[in-house]
Structure formats: structure tokens, C-alpha cells
Amino acid sequence: MRTSTRLKLAAAASAIAVVAAAGNMTDPAGFGFFASPARAEDGSGGPENSKGNQGGQGEGSQGAQAGQGNQGGQGTGQGGPDPDSDSKGPQAGGPADTGSSGGKPVWAQEGIPEVELGRLSVARSPDQVLDRAYAEALATLTDEMIDFYNIASDDGWVALLDALSNDWDELSLIDSPLQNLSLMKEALDGTSALSDLGVTTDNDTLLAIFLGVASDKTVAISTDTVIAVTTILGDPVTGSDADDLAAAAEAIRIAVLAGHG
Template sequence: MTYFATSKKSKLMSALSILALSAALVGTTAYVMSVDIVTPAYAAEDGEDGGQKGPHAGSGDGDSGNSGKEGHGGQSTGAQGSGQGGPGEDSEGAGPRANQDSSNAGAGGPVWANEGIPEVEIGRLNVARSPEHVLDRALTEALAELSGDAVEFYNLSLSDMIAELSLNWDDTVIIDSPLQSLALFQAYLEGDSPLASSGVTNNVDTILAALLGVASDKTVTISTDTVIAVTTILGVPMSAADAADLAANAEAIRIAVLAGHG
């Protein structure tokens, strides 16, 4: 083979090598580019498969695929996330118009849904609007938690109650839950004596004043209209005369509580 033939062949091989190397580089670049483009898609798919963990897992939107059942702290696949929120079937509402519909007024709805309740600020006493089963449970809890010191307080005269609340607040044991106090209040209005079995033998008027005065906001005046509103909401409305007497005594208790808080 001559020198020129060998040289020509070498040049041809070099050219082929350059073409092969170029093709390889193009292929590598295409592969890298394809990886950069596909990776986000894989990331999105991975995101759909992973669910939130922890006690707040149920707070997300059910369509986002990121919500699980609240409080379990386990995984929930995104595609099946339900985004649970709001009260369950066994949950209990408390407070103004809880679990009630004002459209029921006059048609088997709660008493307070009807007209006739004075327009007066009642603050914490709004828990009187709780469903009956909530009030019943609060009554049961109040009786179960009642201590000997509390029994002693509810057996005091009205003047002694006022003195204890205003001068010895920190050491005075009372039922301070508005819901429990109003559950007991309702029971006494209906003619029951729920505290008697625990040893409370005081007169009903004093017990009612103590329960209502303690349940009320410290800074919201208890008036005759307050008593009429609350007793009407509870389904045992008082006459204006009786409401005025109770309001005066309950207001004295409220003022004593306010003074005791300093």
C-alpha cells in the first residue's frame, strides 16, 4: 500500500471517528435534556403518592391528594385523601344556636328560636342555647365533680356567699363552668333538686342566684330582662316579678365575683 493510500485511509478513519464522537455527544445531550424534562413529571407523580402525616393531616383540601384522617398521624395516599373537616356525627355543639336551625321557630324548634325574648346582652349565658343533651351531660358532670367545699358554699346564705366571693375568692370553691351552672339552674327551675343528694339543702332562690351570678360574665349586668331571656331560652320562663327578684340577687353575686377578681 502506498503512502498516499495509507494517508487517505487514515483521514477517512479520522473523519468517521469524529462523526461517531459527535453522534455520541448528541445522544448524551439528548439524554440529559430528556432527564431534565421528565424529572419534574416524576416528582409530581411522587407527590401524589405521598400523604401528609401528623395530627393535622386532615386539614387539607380533599381534592389536593394530600389529606388524611385527622389525629392518626399516619400516611394517607394522595389520590385517596378525603380532606376531612368539620364536626363528626358524634360531635357536640355548644354555644349560641348550636346544632339548631332558626327556620324551626314555631314549628317544633327550640323555644329561643321564637319571638318574645328581650334583646339584651347575656354574654357567657348564651350557652343556655346548647342542645338539651349537652345540658344533660353538663348536669351529670357537675354532680360528679362536686366537692365537699362546693357543697359548703352552696349552703351559705346569700350575704355569706357575697362575702366569700368578694373577700376570699382564691379559696372559695364553686362551679365555675357556665354550662354546668346553667344545667343545674335549669333543673332547679323545672322543680328538681339535683344538689340535694350531695348535701345542698339551701333555699332554691339563693341557689338560683348563685348559679346565675357565677355563670354570667363578670362585667355584664344581670337585669330583669337577662333573667327573662335566659329562663325563656331554657324553656322555663319566669314572670317579670320573679325575674326582678332573682336578677337583684344574681347581680349581687356577679358584683362579688368581680370584686373577688380584683
């Protein structure tokens, strides 16, 4: 193993340990994003069902994506930010982000935290783009991908982070930011369609995976990131739920960064 890779893995392991301790993440079931009646008390509404395609084919506003594992290929850009860009996310009081109706979306009117979103800014894609990506993701889900998403339920949270850090090139998973965010949007009501396709990992862990894999590898995921992205997706996660999801997704992001070497 290269010295630089060892150092990255050591740094990632250290950071993951800190995040895990802070977020009580030794067991995925302990996240408890939806433990209390609910997020309705935080003013969150039910999400619209929208969907995302499989890794390597980044579609929509993310531009061309590099595939990972055995899921290579390129996607078709639709005028959005480059996947590796360090663009800022939408900001309160900023220019209107108009959809097909020509009006401001609710999140643009009410504002979101000022936070760097990078690849996560594709959450602003029109509903029809997210819907198409979601349908393609489910259509291309393979047994190998199901095995990946079941690592946490079969072997535990630490095993999931270890696989992302050390076996990235051998893993099959949905890698596209747009596809992950469309799956996240669908799962924000507490259930994921992946559960009907053989995935047994709990929904909270899946949310962390979707967000952590979708994010730029070098841009930290904070509570404000979670609030901004989930607000754009139409089902805001706030308070302690946002703290927990941010900590879990950040651990995923760090593991992915280590896995890329």
C-alpha cells in the same frame, strides 16, 4: 391589699347594698321566687331535667374555661361562643337556632327580650350537651363545694357575698357557665338535685348563684336577662319573680367581679 382592689371591693359593697335593699335580700329565704302558686300563672311550664359539670372544665359551646380555686383544668369547646365574649343573645325575629331536629325552638319562634347575654348564650346548647354537663357536675361535687353552697344557709346571704368578694381564690364551686346553667335549668321547677347531696341552701338562692356565677363578670344581669335565659331553658320566669332573681343574681355577679380583683 392593692388600692385598685380596695376600690373595686368598695364599689361592689356599695352596689350590693343597693341591690340588697331593693330586693329585700338580707335573708335568702326572703327572695320568694316561688312564693305564690305559681309561675304557672305566668305561663311557665315544667323544665326538662338537664345537668352540668364542675368548675374549670367548661364543656359544650362555652369553649375552654379557666378553673378556679382547686378545680383547674380546661374544657372541650364545641363550637359555641368564647366564654369571655360579649356576644349578643338570641333576638326576636333573628335567625333560626336549629337543634338536632332542624326546627326552631319555641323561644326562637316566640321571641325573647333583646339583651346582651355573653357567656349566658350557652343556654342555647342542645339538650344532650346540657344533660352531659349536668351529670358531670353532680359526679364531681366535692365536700368543699357543698360547704360553699351552704354558706348562705349556715351564715346568711351577706356572708355568701363576702366570701365571693374576699375569698374567691380559696372557694370551691362550679364555675363553668354551661354547668351552672344546666343546674339552673334543673332547679327552675323549685327543687335542685344539690339538695339531695347535702346542700341545705334554699332553691331560690341556688338559682341566683347559678345565674350570677355563669354570667360575664362585667355584664349586668337585668330582669330581661332572667326572662331571656329562663325562656331559652324552657321554664320562663317573669314578673316579680324575674325582678327578684335578677337582683339576687346581680349581687352575686358583683361579688364575683370583686373577688377576681
